Amino acid sequence: MGTCPSTCGLHLWVVLARAFDAVEHHSRASIARFGLGTTEFGVLEVLYHKGELPVCEVQRRILVESSSTTYVVDKLVKRGLVRRRHSGTDRRVVLLVLTPAGRRLIRRIFPLHAQAMRHAVAALPSREQARAVRLLRALGLGAAARLEARETV
Numbered sequence: 001m002g003t004c005p006s007t008c009g010l011h012l013w014v015v016l017a018r019a020f021d022a023v024e025h026h027s028r029a030s031i032a033r034f035g036l037g038t039t040e041f042g043v044l045e046v047l048y049h050k051g052e053l054p055v056c057e058v059q060r061r062i063l064v065e066s067s068s069t070t071y072v073v074d075k076l077v078k079r080g081l082v083r084r085r086h087s088g089t090d091r092r093v094v095l096l097v098l099t100p101a102g103r104r105l106i107r108r109i110f111p112l113h114a115q116a117m118r119h120a121v122a123a124l125p126s127r128e129q130a131r132a133v134r135l136l137r138a139l140g141l142g143a144a145a146r147l148e149a150r151e152t153v
Helices: 008-032 038-050 055-062 066-078 100-120 126-148
Strands: 082-086 094-098
Touching (some): 038 066, 038 094, 055 094, 094 100
Antiparallel strands (some): 082 094
């Protein structure tokens, strides 16, 4: 491949945003079938795969604002899917854990959502999906490092 014109970075951003939007529509539709919002699903999913976590860690992993996390966790607690408890070592830290009902729900729906997401990205063969993961990870890490270093181009 030859050199990239000066608009290549912008073009990459537009293509990436459009691809994300298309795949995210699949994700939202899949999650909506279960009567959950994407953030609610994200909280359940991270607790299912990672176990008990501090609220701030759940927030970091699902990429939402603090106020949104509190609202969503309140809803999940009211539904009996998640429980809060204070850390035994630091009372300032609030931990989240799935209740048995929350564990049953996410155990049942996660495989269905995973299948929907496999379908959403099936336009790429598995080898190309793996390549895309490597490239996008490198792009994300590089962009984060540049932001941290406050580099501007």
